[in-house]
Amino acid sequence: MKLIVGLGNPGKGYAPSRHNVGARAVQHMSKRLAAPLKRLGALASVAEATVGETHLFLAVPRTYMNESGRALTSLVRRLHIPSPREVLVIYDDMDLPLGKIRVRPRGSPGGHRGLSSVIEALGTEELPRLRIGIGRPPPGVDEVTYVLGGFTPPEEDLLVQVLDKVYEAIVTIQEKGLGQAMNLYN
Numbered sequence: 001m002k003l004i005v006g007l008g009n010p011g012k013g014y015a016p017s018r019h020n021v022g023a024r025a026v027q028h029m030s031k032r033l034a035a036p037l038k039r040l041g042a043l044a045s046v047a048e049a050t051v052g053e054t055h056l057f058l059a060v061p062r063t064y065m066n067e068s069g070r071a072l073t074s075l076v077r078r079l080h081i082p083s084p085r086e087v088l089v090i091y092d093d094m095d096l097p098l099g100k101i102r103v104r105p106r107g108s109p110g111g112h113r114g115l116s117s118v119i120e121a122l123g124t125e126e127l128p129r130l131r132i133g134i135g136r137p138p139p140g141v142d143e144v145t146y147v148l149g150g151f152t153p154p155e156e157d158l159l160v161q162v163l164d165k166v167y168e169a170i171v172t173i174q175e176k177g178l179g180q181a182m183n184l185y186n
Contacts, residue, residue, distance in 0.1 A: 001054075001128065002054075002079075002081050003075060004087075004088045005061065005072060005087060005088070006023040006026030007118075008023030009065050014148070017147065018134040022092060025090045026058050029049075030047045035047040040075075044075055052171070057075075067117060068121075084123075085126055085127070088128045088173065089127060089130070091129065091132070092131075093110075094136050094146075097133050101162065101166060103169060107129070133162075165185065
C-alpha cells in the first residue's frame, strides 16, 4: 500500500465519535511512526512515513464522511498513487463487534456511505480496506445517533487496544502482504 486513509468527519465535535474510528486509527499510526499529519490543501491532512522498506502516505480527509471520495481522488492525483489497489481505506463497521477488525482486498460498500463515496469516485470496488468494528446500537437508539456518539469509558479502553491491533495489521500488510494480514487478523 502506498496510501493509508482513515475515514471520518472533520472537526473537534466529531473527533471522539464512533464514525471517526478510521481517522483515529490513522492518527494513532502517525503518532507511533513519529510522522505528524499536516494539512495538504483543503481536502486532507497527510503524513509521510516508512514501514519496513515501504515509503507511504497516511491521510485523513477533511471532507465529511459522505464526501470522502472527493478527498481521495484529489489525494490519488496529488500523491501520484498509480492504482486504487495501492490505497487502504480504514473505516467503522457496525456489523462487527467492538474489538474486531477485518481486512479485505475488495468488495461492496455494504451500506457505508463514506466507502460508497470512495468507490464511486475511484470507479472501482477493487479497493483494499480495513474495517473496525463499532458494534450495533442498543435497543431504542437509532443508527445515526449511535455512530455520531462517543464511546463509553470501557469502550475507549478497548479501543486503545484495537488501534494498536490496526497498526500491527497495517505493518503486516506492508511487510508480508494483504493475504497474510487477513490470515492473522480476520
